[in-house]
Amino acid sequence: MxxxxxxxxxxxxxxxxxxxxxxxxxxxxxxxxxxxxxxxxxxxxxxxxxxxxxxxxxxxxxxxxxxxxxxxxxxxxxxxxxxxxxxxxxxxxxxxxxxxxxxxxxxxxxxxxxxxxxxxxxxxxxxxxxxxxxxxxxxxxxxxxxxxxxxxxxxxxxxxxxxxxxxxxxxxxxxxxxxxxxxxxxxxxxxxxxxxxxxxxxxxxxxxxxxxxxxxxxxxxxxxxxxxxxxxxxxxxGNDTPISTQVPAAEPGEVLLNVSALEWKSNDPFGTSLKKVALELRKGEIVGIAGVAGNGQDELLKALSGEILVDTGRISLGGENIENLAPDQRRDLGVAIVPEERLGRGAVPDMTLADNALLTASGQGLVERGLIRFGRVREFSREVIRRFGVRCNGENSTAGSLSGGNLQKYIIGREALQNPRLLVASHPTWGVDVGSAVAIHEALVQLRDEGAAIVLISEDLDELYQLCNRLGALCDGRLSPLAPTSELSIEQLGQWMAGEFESAEVSDVAA
Amino acid sequence: MLLLERRPVDSSLMKWASPLLALILTIITGFCLFLSMGKDPVEGLKFFFITPISDLMGLAELGLKMAPLLLCAAGLTVCYRAKLWNIGAEGHFLMGALGASITAVWLVDADGFWVLPVVLLSGTLAGMLWAAVASGLKTHLHCNEILTTIMLNYIALNLLLYVVHGPLKDPYGFGFPQSVMFADSALLPALIPGTRLHLGLAFGLLAAVVVWVLFARSFIGFQLNVVGQDHRAAAFAGFGARRLTWFAFLVGGATAGLAGASEVTGPIGQLVPQVSPGYGYTAIIVVFLGRMHALGIVVASALLALTFIGGEMLQIAMNMPKAVTGLFQGLLLFYLLTCDAFIHYRIRLKRPARQTTMAAKTASGEA
Structure with a gap:
């Protein structure tokens, strides 16, 4: 033997x-x-x-x-x-x-x-x-x-x-x-x-x-x-795919999103509650939220999207308080969300790509007097597919038939084409092939350059360091201070991920 | 060994073949049943499925039974698309009949074109009211709608029995539990003169068209579909589940209520305790057999209407018990649900893997 x-x-x-x-x-x-x-x-x-x-x-x-x-x-x-x-x-x-x-x-x-x-x-x-x-x-x-x-x-x-x-x-x-x-x-x-x-x-x-x-x-x-x-x-x-994007520096503008003293208590005994979350986000900047899975990332995203309504605290978008608005009302104000789960939340698996466009883009003239304008829905869907290089058999393929990377490109494209003021993306390149990841990063940077404010929630530290102007971490539902990426060592970020930081009240070292 | 294996893609052929297969299996089982009871199976099936619709009168009777089934099924389709398992069409139906009857008795001396619409409308509203109870319990107290709607069916039935034995009982009716006959102005006109077929069937077909438009064209139909297929995506998109639940229940209550109102203002002409032979329950089978599709439920409601008439025919012609209707309906639903498994699954033959396990055991032993 x-x-x-x-x-x-x-x-x-x-x-x-x-x-x-x-x-x-x-x-x-x-x-x-x-x-x-x-x-x-x-x-x-x-x-x-x-x-x-x-x-x-x-x-x-x-x-x-x-x-x-x-x-x-x-x-x-x-x-x-x-x-x-x-x-x-x-x-x-x-x-x-x-x-x-x-x-x-x-x-x-x-x-x-x-x-x-x-x-x-x-x-x-x-x-x-x-x-x-x-x-x-x-x-x-x-x-x-x-x-x-x-x-x-x-x-x-x-x-x-x-x-x-x-x-x-x-x-x-x-x-x-x-x-x-x-x-x-x-x-x-x-x-x-x-x-x-x-x-x-x-x-x-x-x-x-x-x-x-x-x-x-x-x-x-x-x-x-x-x-x-x-x-x-x-x-x-393989040889024909770009491996990474070069991200040019960005010049953030005025403050767009202001979140303060956000509190939300989870009903689930194994869920995470949000505690005193505060954050400030400017136009044309990407803020990264690191953290180990299950430390409140999904809850923070839902609090921003309106899928959960927070118990106390304020979320203001361009001076307007939105913490009590429903997801579709926030979307009308320019909030776009890319959730962590592509299938079963970001898209309905058994529905076509065109129908899935309707999921969040109905405000783009796709619905008139309660009736669906199918021609426009298909057009919008084809535009997403074309602009973001989604590989599929046209807008009538079901969402579930696409690979993770292609579906993610479609979802990001669907949100990006609606010209959002604020985009919150959770793990956008998780489980995505390198080629798609590059395309997704480019889409995020382009949105940023067009003046959108972006919150990027991710576990991929390379991605966060590559794309973000400022970084922070979530641990057990608390948000660390946000520090400019260039001044934040990976050791420091690691400590924040493990919860070693003061309360986020004194956060927001402006970029 | 036979193995039930998940298909990589749902079979769309099986989706529509399944109801046909279920029908064939029901007929085969019916055949065996007749045999075992010592009746002539060919004759039995003929009486059940063919004789009732062999003349115009029979077809009119079929349409008569189809009307309430189709109306109830149209409303239930709206609920079931959103995966709201409303079992309460029977209760909505009874409340619709009751509401319409109260108004009709109250307006028994009135005359005018407006009487019938008012009577029908009060039936519709009564159905909606009953559905609203279940909807409120679901959206505000998170009560399971299957349980609440079933229980509300019994409450509705007893309410109707109380009213027909009490306040609404015809004082000159020789003590029979029934209301006075409604005024002519409160009765639905016949569709085909000389038969009992009334305008209710037109309501049913119209409801089917509305359901078709709702799900093929409208945004709210799309939202209902999303809620049914993937409630997390619906929450993400901001399609308020609460609002859609109310919508679906109220539509379900309205159509079943209208069905009940059409029944008392149509063939019966008064309120009687046996106003429904279980239309609301049968409509559930109609929706599943019709694949929750507008055209499908039209065909399915015709088939299920036939089981009511066929059952009566067997009672008269072959001395069979009344339960034969329920039996055939039950068989049909049972086989349908069974066959539906093959939409998602297929059967595969698996060879036993015995030798290989032995080989591995020796290998691990030496390792």
Whole structure:
């Protein structure tokens, strides 16, 4: 048995109706290796992981585990073989404790001895520098701590291959470095790690080897530390796509949006309440709001859009108080919103693109005396598709049939064509291919240059630093002060993301 | 092993084939049922489906039963598109009949062209009032509309029974629980002279046209569709769910109320306890069978109207119990819902994966 070779995939093919998600993929992971799996969304990373973890069966190809050919027919089997996986969206019960959550995935004879299990959790978590209290309820844990629960769960099952799906997207910079320390320690003890990401700097920092996927095929293998991020990006996107935008500086104008002492109490016991949020936004500037997911980003967006009405506080747009207005009334005043969920909020999946234009653009002369002007709706929709390069089969394709990037371009275009005074965009490039992300960034910058004020809520720090005039962070529903991007170090921002700041009352260092 | 697998795209063929398939399965089951009861199945089905509509008189009767079904179904379509599961058409219908009757009895000595519109309008308003109760409970107290509308149906029925046994009882009616006969000026004119078919069918067809325009052309119809398909997108767009709920319920109440008013001013001509054989409930089947589409509900209401007449025909001709109508309606809905599963799902044959698991076990054992 060649102990060094932990996992070997040969010619893996997985076909879905209308799409060859994996098209002859080879991959090898050695014992103790941290191996990156890179690629844009839709490149086939998720499918490949599901094949390895036994969620789906490949149509063709062989999988060798420690030198033996295997067919993994279920995740349970994968776990019993020693493959552990941490999904991007955690599979934890919030109403149960850490130990109970871990016990659920163990065989009954191990799960029954709870005292022993508590000890093992403490032992494993301390050994790898991931402090965890087994008795705490998951609902009280931060996102970073929840991820630890998932990793500890894999380790207690004695996994020898750990698959991590975009593990850093939910972490602050400080949490990322502590996660990396843990992963390096694990690797040094012989555990193999498959690290799925699209953040190139992290991969260069952490991984020994990388396999890059593009459109279901392997487009290259490399040693990430030895090549530039640009070279890896080229492998990911191909040669004909621009990789980034140059953002010229902007000259902000007068104050457009003034939010002060915003308070909103969540009804959901696991939701986030907004606390004393204050912010000031000028025409022609982009303000970025960083933060780990679930710290009030969605609530802030909804408070600005009118989907929730705040309990107290003031939102004034160009001197007009709008905090009591409904979403459509605010839109008539020039407020445009790009929500985080493209499907199921920004667009109705089963409706056509034309119908989805009507969702927010009805005020653009698309409706007259209560009747829909279908000709104009189609025209508007075609204009969005043309101007923003949305790849689709015309305005009659359903929203659900578009790729994430194309649908996002459509949604941004739909809002941009309405000439908004204020645009609030949440995670506009999340899960979007690089080409679309560039187009979206350009659209935002153009809107800014036309004098719109933009609030950009994002977890992607590169994006925030690239586009924003001023930056702040949300933590537990509180907003940090906003500082000019050029004066804000990433360490400082990381501390803000972790909640280390004074109340936002004294915020707004004007740009 | 048979596996129910989600289709990548919903089947649009199946969407329209499903009602036909359900009808065929209902007929087959009916066939077997007749057999098991020792009746001649071919004759039974003929009496049920064909005899009732073999002459003009029969067709007129069909239209007569179609009218209330179509009216109720048109209103329910508006609700169901927005996924508001209003089961209360029966209650709206009864209140409509009651409201119209009270006005008609009050105006029994009046004469003039205005009497009928006033009577119909009061029925419509009574239906809307009843729907408004459920709507208010839903929008302000978050009560589940399925439960409130069902309960309100029973309250409406008992209210009607009380009135017809009490205040509105004809003092010269030999103690029968029924109102006086309405004045001629309060009665709907016949559509085809010599038959009982009245103007109510025209109301029904008009309602279907309105529903068609509403969903094919109007912005509010679009908003209702969005609320039904994706309430988060509706909230994002600012399509007020509360406002649309009121709209849908009031339309549902109005059409069913008008249906009730047309029933007492049409074929019956007075208020009686058995004013509805369950039109409001049957209309639910009509809406689903008609795919929540204007044209679909016209066809479906004709079919369901047939089950009422066919059931009566079987009672007379073959001595079958009255329950046969409900049985056929129930079968139809049951098969429809079953067949509808195949819009989203398909059946696939799966081969067992036993050997592979063994191979993996040995491999992991050695690892």
């Amino acid at each position: 060649t102990a060094a070779l932990r996992l070997k995939l040969e010619n893996i093919v997985k076909e879905y109706p209308g799409c060859r998600a994996n098209d002859g993929i080879d991959l090898t992971v050695e014992a103790g290796e941290i191996h990156a799996l890179l690629g844009e969304n839709g490149a086939g990373k998720s499918t490949l992981m599901k094949v390895i973890y036994g969620v789906v069966q490949p149509d063709e190809g062989r999988m060798l585990w420690n030198g033996h050919e295997v067919r993994v027919s279920s995740p349970a089997q994968a776990r019993s073989m020693g493959i552990g996986m941490v999904f991007q969206h955690f599979s934890l019960f919030e109403t149960l404790t850490v130990a109970e959550n871990i016990a659920l995935s163990l065989p009954p004879f191990e799960a029954r001895d709870r005292k022993r299990l508590d000890e093992r959790i403490r032992e494993v978590s301390e050994r790898y520098g991931m402090a965890l209290d087994p008795r705490r309820y998951v609902s009280t844990l931060s996102v970073g701590e929840r991820q630890r629960v998932e990793i500890v769960r894999c380790l207690i099952q004695e996994s020898t291959l750990l698959i991590l799906d975009e593990p850093t997207s939910v972490l602050t910079p400080q949490e990322v470095s502590s996660l990396f320390a843990t992963l390096r320690q694990l690797a040094s003890e012989g555990c193999s790690i498959l690290f799925i990401s699209h953040k190139l700097e992290e991969v260069r920092n952490l991984c020994h080897n990388a396999t890059v996927l593009r459109q279901g095929r392997v487009s290259g293998d490399c040693r990430p530390a030895e090549v530039s991020a640009n070279d890896i990006a080229r492998l990911m996107v």
